[in-house]
Amino acid sequence: MGRKIALGVAAWLLVGCAGAASDQGGAGAAMSLGTVAPQSVPASMQGVEARQLFGKIPEGSAQPAEPFGGYARGCIAGAVQLAETGPTWQAMRLSRNRNWGHPDTIDFVERLSRFAATQPGWEGLYVGDISQPRGGPMLSGHRSHQNGMDVDIWMLPPKRLDLTRSERESISSISLRRAGGAYTNDNWSRQHFEILRAAAKDPRMERIFIFPGAKVAMCDMETGDRSWLRKIRPWWGHHYHFHVRLNCPAGARHCEAQDPIPPGDGCAEAREWVRNILHPPPPDPDAPPPIPRRELRMTDLPGQCVSVLQSP
Numbered sequence: 088m089g090r091k092i093a094l095g096v097a098a099w100l101l102v103g104c105a106g107a108a109s110d111q112g113g114a115g116a117a118m119s120l121g122t123v124a125p126q127s128v129p130a131s132m133q134g135v136e137a138r139q140l141f142g143k144i145p146e147g148s149a150q151p152a153e154p155f156g157g158y159a160r161g162c163i164a165g166a167v168q169l170a171e172t173g174p175t176w177q178a179m180r181l182s183r184n185r186n187w188g189h190p191d192t193i194d195f196v197e198r199l200s201r202f203a204a205t206q207p208g209w210e211g212l213y214v215g216d217i218s219q220p221r222g223g224p225m226l227s228g229h230r231s232h233q234n235g236m237d238v239d240i241w242m243l244p245p246k247r248l249d250l251t252r253s254e255r256e257s258i259s260s261i262s263l264r265r266a267g268g269a270y271t272n273d274n275w276s277r278q279h280f281e282i283l284r285a286a287a288k289d290p291r292m293e294r295i296f297i298f299p300g301a302k303v304a305m306c307d308m309e310t311g312d313r314s315w316l317r318k319i320r321p322w323w324g325h326h327y328h329f330h331v332r333l334n335c336p337a338g339a340r341h342c343e344a345q346d347p348i349p350p351g352d353g354c355a356e357a358r359e360w361v362r363n364i365l366h367p368p369p370p371d372p373d374a375p376p377p378i379p380r381r382e383l384r385m386t387d388l389p390g391q392c393v394s395v396l397q398s399p
């Protein structure tokens with residue numbers, strides 16, 4: 088804790104969670120909690136991309152832990168740092184300084200890693216990005232991961248937990264997909280299924296993003312209670328890591344929930360996604376043009392994010 092690390096603008100690597108539509112974070116609904124009035128943003132923060140401001144700060148704020156706003160439009164006060172190495176985990180890509188999150192998130196990672204360590208061939212978990220020390224938009228990679236409640240977990244089974252700093256920069260995760268994500272490949276294992284199921288069953292779980300072929304594999308493997316399967320959501324990418332999204336903590340009034348998951352186990356929807364990968368439908372001539380992306384500024388974020396940035 089408290090170790091100052093310059094924020095490396097690490098190139099977005101294969102394990103990143105990027106992509107315009109990745110990690111659907113409820114950004115569209117984010118205005119409901121209100122954003123900052125332009126006149127209440129300090130002059131030094133006006134006209135600047137918020138990612139430039141959040142990307143510079145090396146430590147969490149000296150405030151009680153609280154997420155503000157949504158997963159893709161927010162920030163976090165009082166974030167804590169996941170220890171770089173624990174008994175059953177290692178944080179990867181330390182130069183990014185993205186191993187910060189809400190205490191619930193850190194606790195979740197530690198618990199899940201203890202379960203992972205019970206799986207044959209797994210010493211625990213390799214943990215990818217959580218959030219920046221104060222959350223917020225990032226200089227590279229994700230759209231979400233802004234309020235300390237999202238975590239990327241590597242698909243690579245950890246064989247050792249004594250990786251050096253430089254090994255943690257250079258080692259890559261493994262992909263589990265085949266045929267553009269329609270199917271799993273030979274790296275997929277029962278252990279991945281067990282770890283994902285344990286994660287999905289955690290009462291704090293909001294949803295997990297993974298490529299469609301893995302969701303269908305899990306639908307086929309589960310022979311008992313299927314209720315947890317709805318938390319596993321097919322999405323683009325997410326074959327080098329899976330992305331865990333936790334619910335807003337109890338009492339966090341300014342943390343914005345995502346639209347709820349539809350009822351059911353979601354298996355039919357995942358199978359349809361797979362069919363569309365294998366046999367892409369013709370493009371819809373009436374589809375609206377994509378909305379151009381604009382970098383967020385402080386006036387796009389919840390008002391509390393100004394004080395999160397200003398706090399010691």
Ligand SMILES: [Zn+2]
Binds near residue numbers: 110
């Ligand atoms: Zn992610």
